[in-house]
Amino acid sequence: MWFIWLTRRYSKKSGSSHRWIQRQRTDLYTRDAKHYDYKSRAAFKLLQIDEKFKIFSQKRISNVLDLGAAPGAWSQVALERCRKGSNILGVDLLVYQPPNGSSSMQANILSKKTHESIKEHFKVVEMEKLKQKFQPIEVISNQSAFEIQAKSVIDSESELSRLEKTEQDHTLENVYYDELYRPVDVILSDMYVPFPQIGGFANQTTNMPYIRMANTSGLSFRDHAMSMDLCDAALITSIDLLKKGGNSVFKFFTGKDDKFLEERLTHVFRQVFRFKPKACRPESKECYFVCLDKVDNFVDKKEVFRAA
Template sequence: MMNGSNTESRSLYHFRGSAPASFRTSLIFIPSKFANVATMLLVPSVKCSPATQGIGLLSSQILKRFSSSKRWQARQLKDRFTREAAVQGLKSRAAFKLLQIDEKYHIFESGQTVVDLGYAPGSWSQVAVARTQPHGRVLGVDIIPAQPPKGVSTIQGNFLDPNIQAYVREFVRDANRGRPYPPSTILDADYDDTQLKSGENASSDKQTDPKQWDCKYSVDVVLSDMSAPWFQTTGFGKRSLSDPYNRMMNTSGISFKDHAGSMDLCHAALQFSQEVLRTGGHFVCKFYQGAEDKALEEQLRELFRKVHRLKPESSRNESKESFFIGLSRK
């Protein structure tokens, strides 16, 4: 119930019938801009009945979220990589992590095919497009609906779903799909049909013969920055042997849970890389440090000639994230 005569937005909490005698509350008023969330929170005192204790718990959780959001915003404003990303038109500060990895290990070349797993919001894909121009192609895969950066092809879906992986393999099977074509231009009035046909034939010669299309060993670089953003309800497959989707919700703050979830996602990306990555291709994946990352590193060493572990300068000091870089598939 809203009182229009009040300058401060308020709402009243109603009980059906009379309120329990043991229910005692103190009132906390939230500024009107949060009125759609809760303009009045009921905080039970020590003598609350069990039936009403949940209301106070909910109110404290909302206040903690407001506080956490404020801290995050303040940290973002002070962060130099966040500011620089905005200046350069990058989707997020994460672009600098991949830029620093590429500066050190030189994973990108012009004309490469790059698959970016967990691409949203698209900062890694932006870097991949810029570093593989003019004839490269980048395919982003993510369950989050996001506007892809210019020059990026995308597939929306849960990568852990075998059907989505089949779509990705089908996409990369065609070596010309998603690859930019040079524009045809007439230079002057003397440009005749013979020259035009000659140019068309030269352009078609650069394309791969469809008979040679094969999803196996057709990708030059696989990037994985995956993390699960929310629980799925309908529309996507989410089951697997270890149910990794439900084990990771971005970062929970629980080190073991975040580490275990990231290991599952890295293993899924690595298994996919074994199927599509060409000889000499490269692999980059984000993970959260923990007891299992040594085993993952050993698996990478079996597949790649060189394996490096790196925490880029743009990663926050307090973050447990790190990156494996597998160079030159055997």
């Protein structure tokens, strides 16, 4: 009996879900998203941010971190804007299907373990890239065929491993034991309200995550306070993982504490702008900090958080 009650309770659309569906039907950006095959209308917010601030314009962008990535529209835009072979990692509390060519991780950014896993992911990606760069075949090709023939098999084998080792000493190990190494070029944070699920599997989950999860409450103070926490977590990833000169975008809900966040951001980036893309709903308190040009690889977290 209780099971039927639960199923009915959660399968019935609430007033706000109903309003959301109605609004989606008439929304131009939602229609355009379908037309251009974007996973959600959120794609247009990032496109408008990039149009104004050129966040993907650095010459050799290869690693992008997309926080709050589900259902994946921002990762789609990043894939379009970055060169082929770039590594785009999406992180979200929800399970979602990452767009082709990107990766995803289901995790909570408020957990320290997630920060470790993200670091580990980019470490593996960079190691792979370097390994490909120093494939043995390239080392052999530096030597003339005559030289190779002249050596015994054992000699050439040991020569090869010596060369490989020397190359690697100068790259992999040095790079990864260097505390100052930062692998990511752009960090995007669009974390907050998960899109309401219109149907499907929610009722078959054990713990009904869609119902439990952080959702815009309509109480502007609560939305603001929660968005400040998520922005701080994204700021910590920017301090720990973003390269000198890298760019970040942070979604937040306006309120009394956003000036302190802005102050913290100015310690990490040379330029910080508040921007509300046209694709945001005018009645919403949603806004973005677009931060350009990280001051250095190493930024002292304590200084940043002591400042404001």
